[in-house]
Amino acid sequence: MNHDIVIQTFGLTRTYGEAEAKVTALSGVDLAIKAGEFTAIVGPSGSGKTTLLHLIGGLDRPSAGHIELGGTNIAEMSGTQLSDLRRDQIGFIFQAYNLIPVLSARENVEYVMLLQGMDPAERKRRTDLMLQLVGLEGLGERRPAHLSGGQQQRVAVARAMASSPAIIFADEPTANLDSKTGVALLDLMKRLNEDEGVTFVFSTHDEKIMDIARRLVYLHDGVIERDERR
């Protein structure tokens, strides 16, 4: 495996249901994501974007094929091993309701580091840094209900980055945001990608993301139709 490659799939297949009701969401997908890439997986609804993202993010298990992250086939990991993998090496940003509503923005960012058992002083330092990176200094004590949709997504970005993951997956991160807020969020992620070297993989319909992505993976009916690098 190439050392630049963060995650790689081999013949990744995911089916749902059985017999006549069997649906193939993903079929024999081979994909390699390199460190520092800013990749968008695009395609129409039902093309398998979210399924692919969930599989390579360790949120689901493939029906066939395997996924290597750091040389380990994550498809064979136990539930707890997968949890630890997601905690330490993967960041997630979902389209909405990303945050734990009863925790403040700061506590949400700290959450994963708490799970990691990070030293309190280091945790505080990183939390401050992350909130600063996403432009939310001074808003750390607010709970999600008291933050705008864009601010909530920024907290989600800060949380995803807080544990220094190898890769961040973002599933339609701008879907619930207005255009202006969506652009601002994308700018932030692009900047983090360029300045901090954070690897991002998006699943999206959003043309704005497609415009700025350096790699576009087109999915259609569960198969990679096209893979463009810019």
Next chain:
Amino acid sequence: MLNLKLAFRNLFRNGRRTLLTCLLIGFSLSALIIVDGIILGMSKLLVESATHLMSGEAQVHRRGYLDSFDVDLYIADPGALQATLERNPAVAGYSMRVMSGGMVSSPYNVAAAMILGLDAGQEKSVSRISESLVDGEYLSGMDTELIIGSDLADLLEVKLGDRIVLTLSQVDGGGISQELFRLSGISRFGIRELDSTTAFINLDRARGMMGMDTAVHEIAIRYAEGEDSANRNHPLLAELSNSEYEALGWKDFNASIGTMLETIDLVTIVVGMILFLLASFGVINTMFMSIYERIYEFGVIKAIGTRPTDLIKLVLCESFLIAVGSVICGTLLGGAVSYYFSVSGVILGEFEVSGIAFHNNIYSVLEPAQFIEFPIYVILLTVIASLYPAAFAAKIVPSEALQKSL
């Protein structure tokens, strides 16, 4: 600590549901505390009624007497037993009795009765015969004194001062003894058997009629400490028993009451189990609703690296906090009501159960177990009831949870 913080805050997300759950469990606990207090009070009253009314808390007889009530099975020389009772600090009082079946005749009617010869002074320390008088005077030692039950007085159509003849058999194959008495008192225990078939005369007169000299048929004993009465193996009983005499606690000579108490204890356990089973279903339902409501959130929490065991801990923490809140509510409410009943009593009126007369209110008994053990059971049960929903939460597949509508 993180789980506890999250759990605590989660409880306030749907405050009404949390409150209702706490009230459900709390009411169950308070109901158990109240019911247990009343049942303990009833048991205490039952024991007191069974033992203090007539029988005493322990009795000494000649072996075999209780099986046949044969008047020839008497304690010929109660002196040694009396000395033991006098020096034993566990004894509050004792009373020697002579007993025989006989005939009670008035100018108008005749009835069979159990005739008891009592030492008027000793008897006051053991039974409530003196308190049961509804007319006339208690025994004072005069030869012609006779007390009979109110129903028997009605049957004989007699009033105070009327002449009554008692006929009974003498011991050891002696003849029939018949003597004249004047009705000096009418008793009423509220127990038909006692009120319709019992006559009390002075001990010496009874001994004289039956030819018993200093002998007695029964020595009834009252303990200094009420708790001793429940001890079937009290050292005093062993000390008083030998090859000729047997001393028994009330649970042995009044086994039906002992069985009744055991049944009451069982009923308490069953009632408690039903209450807590219902409360457990409430907890399971609440926790499942809470999890279903947050299933997307659980998906996110799992997606970002929370282990299944941490989710179990979170759900258990929430149920633990609900249990603690419930215990506080239930203990305060149950304690307050139980305390009220312990002071003012539960009004029962007058009734008879299995030959035991209840004249008084039932006063709840407050025990430390109600406020320590019961709450611990509630907390444990609530947490145990939450294991199922907790396991469900732990098994949530993030990719499926994230597909749920927001």
